[in-house]
Amino acid sequence: MATARRGSSSWQLKTYGQAGHSSTIFKPNVGYGAIFEASRILNEFREKLSQEQYLTFNPGLIVGGSEVKYDAAKAHGEVAGKTNIISPEVAVAGDLRFLTEKQKEDARVKMREIVARNLPNTRAEISFTDNLPGMPLPSATRNWPPSPTK
Numbered sequence: 001m002a003t004a005r006r007g008s009s010s011w012q013l014k015t016y017g018q019a020g021h022s023s024t025i026f027k028p029n030v031g032y033g034a035i036f037e038a039s040r041i042l043n044e045f046r047e048k049l050s051q052e053q054y055l056t057f058n059p060g061l062i063v064g065g066s067e068v069k070y071d072a073a074k075a076h077g078e079v080a081g082k083t084n085i086i087s088p089e090v091a092v093a094g095d096l097r098f099l100t101e102k103q104k105e106d107a108r109v110k111m112r113e114i115v116a117r118n119l120p121n122t123r124a125e126i127s128f129t130d131n132l133p134g135m136p137l138p139s140a141t142r143n144w145p146p147s148p149t150k
Contacts, residue, residue, distance in 0.1 A: 006054060007134030009104060010074060013041060013059075013115065015124040019088035025032040031121025033086035035064045040120060041124060042092070044114045054099035055107055064090035099134045 017033035022029040032040075044058055049057060063070055065081025070091035080088060098104040108128055115126045 003135075004098045004099060004137040005135040006056075006099055007101070007104060008131040009098070010110075010129040010131060011057075011094045011111070011126055012129075013038065013090075013092040013094070013124065013126045015041065015090045015092075015122060017063075017086060017088055019106045020086045022084045025086050028120065030086065033046040033088070034090040035087045035121060036046060037119050037122035038062065038064065038090040038092055039125055040119060041114055045111060048110055048114065049107055054097075055103055056097045057094060057107070057111075059092045059094040061093040062090065085122070096128070100136050101134060104134065108126070114137055125128075 015034040015037040017035075017037060018030050020030045020033075025033060045057060049055060061070075061075060061077060063077035063079045065079040066082040066085050066087060068089045068091055069078040070093070071077070072093065072121045075093060077091060096104065096107060098116060111126060115124045118124055
């Protein structure tokens with residue numbers, strides 16, 4: 001009996017904004033900061049990708065503040081900051097699961113497009129790492145078991 005298996009990919013998102021005092025947030029010369037930019041991106045991922053069959057993604061780790069250190073190899077982050085600062089940097093590490101290579105590539109295209117549309121005075125970048133390829137159900141058995149006949 002043939003079975004399918006979803007593939008696995010990792011992604012890392014980094015967002016950057018202009019540091020400043022919280023009283024200047026949203027002002028034209030300061031902008032929105034890295035945390036609002038990361039939030040916007042993650043929410044758009046949810047809005048645009050969450051309904052696709054067999055596709056899942058998850059931001060499993062997020063760090064943001066005035067000083068951010070993220071070690072991807074250890075999946076460990078350290079951060080410093082205060083509640084009255086606009087964060088200049090955020091790092092997010094996540095997981096992407098898919099059934100086919102096409103589904104993975106289509107999702108990555110959408111994610112890159114979302115990342116490219118930045119809030120004022122912010123920027124963002126995303127990178128991907130392949131872990132395990134998807135294994136779709138072979139076409140000969142896709143409709144197995146057959147529907148009962150009446």
